[in-house]
Amino acid sequence: MRSVLCYGDSNTYGQTTANKPDDRYPHDTRWPGVLRELIGRDWLVIEEGLSGRTTVSDDPIEGAEKNGRTYLRPCIMSHKPLDLIIIMLGTNDLKIRFNKTPGEIAMGVGALVSDIKCMPAGIEGKIPEIMIVAPPPTALDLKEWSGVFQGAQEKSRALAQEYERMAEAQEVHFFDAGLVVTSSDEDGFHLDAKAHRELGHAIAEEIAAIGWSPLPD
Numbered sequence: 001m002r003s004v005l006c007y008g009d010s011n012t013y014g015q016t017t018a019n020k021p022d023d024r025y026p027h028d029t030r031w032p033g034v035l036r037e038l039i040g041r042d043w044l045v046i047e048e049g050l051s052g053r054t055t056v057s058d059d060p061i062e063g064a065e066k067n068g069r070t071y072l073r074p075c076i077m078s079h080k081p082l083d084l085i086i087i088m089l090g091t092n093d094l095k096i097r098f099n100k101t102p103g104e105i106a107m108g109v110g111a112l113v114s115d116i117k118c119m120p121a122g123i124e125g126k127i128p129e130i131m132i133v134a135p136p137p138t139a140l141d142l143k144e145w146s147g148v149f150q151g152a153q154e155k156s157r158a159l160a161q162e163y164e165r166m167a168e169a170q171e172v173h174f175f176d177a178g179l180v181v182t183s184s185d186e187d188g189f190h191l192d193a194k195a196h197r198e199l200g201h202a203i204a205e206e207i208a209a210i211g212w213s214p215l216p217d
Helices: 031-039 068-079 102-117 152-156 159-170 193-209
Strands: 002-008 043-049 084-088 129-134 173-176
Touching: 002 031, 002 068, 031 043, 031 193, 068 102, 084 102, 102 129, 102 152, 102 159, 129 159, 129 193, 159 173, 173 193
Parallel strands: 002 043, 002 084, 084 129, 129 173
Antiparallel strands: none
16 A cells, blocks of 8 residues: 655645634545545545644744644655655745745745655655645635735746746646646635545546556565
8 A cells, every 4th residue: 555645734624715713624625634535545644734834944823833844844754755745835924924936935834845856755665756735826806815915816826837946946746737627716725525525536637647667466
């Protein structure tokens, strides 16, 4: 059996859209759960989503535990060996309090990739396959979150290009989630249940396309 770690924020955790505050989609609705249903016979799908998680920054309001970099190493070491690590982060870095450019957010993702490459977390101490997923752009209307995400609309539409450039430089896999899903109009930045389903199917196809060698008997 192979293993994949899905490392992300609230859209990996399965936070519901704003019409259902403080709620979480069921296991089989969240995109990692959809992925598990599609490839689960041959794969162990590990969910590691946290609402508010950033790429590399402590959150001065929500807490240092939101820093995706400080948790990444113990998370990976607790689940190794891993065949694949999927990183879908960056939406929370768009919050105005972090004052980051799209390029800087992509550099944060690149730092996570570099950290993974320094860890013997793959099979037989090798580097696992790594996939960077660019989150979908925010909606133009961010409702009550517009102050928190001031300026995020334009920046979020530049992330995919920056992430793809970073993935090419790091020689890892890349997928633009914005090609298959959009952020919900309910709150402007979370995925609804339909989007989770569509993203799970798309990620399953991307995993299959990597071209894995047969598992040993």
